[in-house]
Amino acid sequence: MNALAATNRNFKLASRLLGLDSKLEKSLLIPFREIKVECTIPKDDGTLQSYIGFRVQHDNARGPMKGGIRYHPEVDPDEVNALAQLMTWKTAVANIPYGGAKGGIGCNPSELSISELERLTRVFTQKIHDLIGTHMDVPAPDMGTGPQTMAWILDEYSKFHGYSPAVVTGKPIDLGGSLGRDAATGRGVLFATEALLNENGKSISGQRFVIQGFGNVGSWAAQLIDEKGGKIVAVSDITGAIKNKKGIDIPSLLKYTKENKGVKGFHGADSIDSNSILLEDCDVLIPAALGGVINRENANEIKAKFIVEAANHPTDPDADEILKKKGVVILPDIYANSGGVTVSYFEWVQNIQGFMWDEEKVNNELKNYMTKGFKDVKDMCKTHECDLRMGAFSLGVNRVARATVLRGWEA
Numbered sequence: 492m493n494a495l496a497a498t499n500r501n502f503k504l505a506s507r508l509l510g511l512d513s514k515l516e517k518s519l520l521i522p523f524r525e526i527k528v529e530c531t532i533p534k535d536d537g538t539l540q541s542y543i544g545f546r547v548q549h550d551n552a553r554g555p556m557k558g559g560i561r562y563h564p565e566v567d568p569d570e571v572n573a574l575a576q577l578m579t580w581k582t583a584v585a586n587i588p589y590g591g592a593k594g595g596i597g598c599n600p601s602e603l604s605i606s607e608l609e610r611l612t613r614v615f616t617q618k619i620h621d622l623i624g625t626h627m628d629v630p631a632p633d634m635g636t637g638p639q640t641m642a643w644i645l646d647e648y649s650k651f652h653g654y655s656p657a658v659v660t661g662k663p664i665d666l667g668g669s670l671g672r673d674a675a676t677g678r679g680v681l682f683a684t685e686a687l688l689n690e691n692g693k694s695i696s697g698q699r700f701v702i703q704g705f706g707n708v709g710s711w712a713a714q715l716i717d718e719k720g721g722k723i724v725a726v727s728d729i730t731g732a733i734k735n736k737k738g739i740d741i742p743s744l745l746k747y748t749k750e751n752k753g754v755k756g757f758h759g760a761d762s763i764d765s766n767s768i769l770l771e772d773c774d775v776l777i778p779a780a781l782g783g784v785i786n787r788e789n790a791n792e793i794k795a796k797f798i799v800e801a802a803n804h805p806t807d808p809d810a811d812e813i814l815k816k817k818g819v820v821i822l823p824d825i826y827a828n829s830g831g832v833t834v835s836y837f838e839w840v841q842n843i844q845g846f847m848w849d850e851e852k853v854n855n856e857l858k859n860y861m862t863k864g865f866k867d868v869k870d871m872c873k874t875h876e877c878d879l880r881m882g883a884f885s886l887g888v889n890r891v892a893r894a895t896v897l898r899g900w901e902a
């Protein structure tokens with residue numbers, strides 16, 4: 492099932508749980524606006540190369556639309572649509588005053604030079620600058636993008652609209668980025684995992700973790716879980732997968748990946764088949780890379796007791812059903828990885844206030860939001876006698892539906 496069909500299915504199940512009117516259901520499902528732009532840039536060798544960029548603005552009932560921009564070869568309109576919709580429910584679950592959006596460019600950033608990436612980002616911004624803005628749609632980093640990408644967007648946007656730091660979040664600190672945003676998604680994953688384990692009479696310390704993806708989210712989650720005494724027994728990235736039953740030395744791995752651009756070849760662990768990373772024996776599995784990786788092909792073989800979805804849409808609905816029967820507890824993406832957008836909200840607030848918070852305040856506030864989010868999701872599970880995914884979806888969809896009805900449709 493593709494990402495959009497899967498997301499629509501989860502939305503419709505939640506809508507039925509809530510008893511939403513079918514017309515309201517339809518209006519919540521259809522995106523507010525879908526943008527597709529051609530981005531042609533001269534490559535460093537003088538030849539021209541064209542790329543397609545997307546921005547899907549799904550819903551703005553609760554506030555400006557918000558969501559990352561992804562640079563990846565597999566970016567396609569259906570996936571961006573699904574990810575934009577997930578952002579709408581995610582910002583509502585986190586209870587921050589935003590709607591949802593997502594963007595992407597179909598490209599392989601590892602094959603582009605820094606100056607080619609800068610040209611591509613600037614051309615994309617030129618094409619969408621009228622449709623984003625501090626109170627309209629606020630992009631942020633996602634896979635293949637980061638603070639430097641946000642700095643280029645900020646600069647290009649400001650040429651048209653005047654200096655506007657709050658038009659993007661996840662910026663470098665020197666340009667108004669928030670302390671703690673870089674680590675925020677991984678830190679949110681830590682807080683979410685702690686909440687889930689505590690509820691099950693366990694703690695991070697003593698649990699065995701497997702993490703797929705060692706980029707922004709995966710590496711921060713690994714570092715913070717390691718600092719709390721969790722044992723990380725296997726990790727992977729695009730270069731390969733490694734395993735050490737006794738626990739991987741994460742500080743050494745972080746140093747190694749900076750120097751070697753990947754986990755492959757790390758001396759303190761054995762190399763394993765990348766395809767088997769999700770099937771490794773562990774207590775908690777944390778997918779932190781691509782979507783759709785847990786599906787009907789592999790769900791039966793998963794050994795973890797808990798899955799914490801740091802990636803967006805890592806679990807296919809077929810796999811959800813199989814894992815539920817096996818008794819595996821899944822903490823869904825729209826709650827588990829909401830730490831990133833929550834600190835993006837803090838960054839936006841700081842930019843608008845013109846006042847910078849210290850990192851302790853950012854991290855404490857993030858913990859408050861993640862703790863409250865877990866309680867709100869659990870309350871919905873109790874009310875609707877459903878699993879955590881439906882608890883999170885029904886929480887998010889209900890908040891957006893209420894805002895939509897309150898705003899009304901009068902022309």
Ligand SMILES: NC(=O)C1=CN([C@@H]2O[C@H](COP(=O)(O)OP(=O)(O)OC[C@H]3O[C@@H](n4cnc5c(N)ncnc54)[C@H](OP(=O)(O)O)[C@@H]3O)[C@@H](O)[C@H]2O)C=CC1
Binds near residue numbers: 633634676709782
């Ligand atoms: N950044 C954020 O704030 C947020 C991100 N997310 C989600 O988290 C996930 C990861 O994003 P982020 O960490 O920002 O992205 P990054 O680009 O920083 O990292 C992605 C990681 O995934 C690895 N990867 C790519 N393809 C594969 C593969 N086939 N198998 C194993 N690993 C792979 C990459 O390897 P390599 O580096 O070697 O290419 C890299 O380690 C995405 O689903 C994203 O949507 C969710 C909420 C917020």
Ligand SMILES: O=C(O)CCC(=O)C(=O)O
Binds near residue numbers: 630829833
């Ligand atoms: O920080 C943000 O605004 C969005 C992050 C994001 O893209 C996500 O949560 O998937």
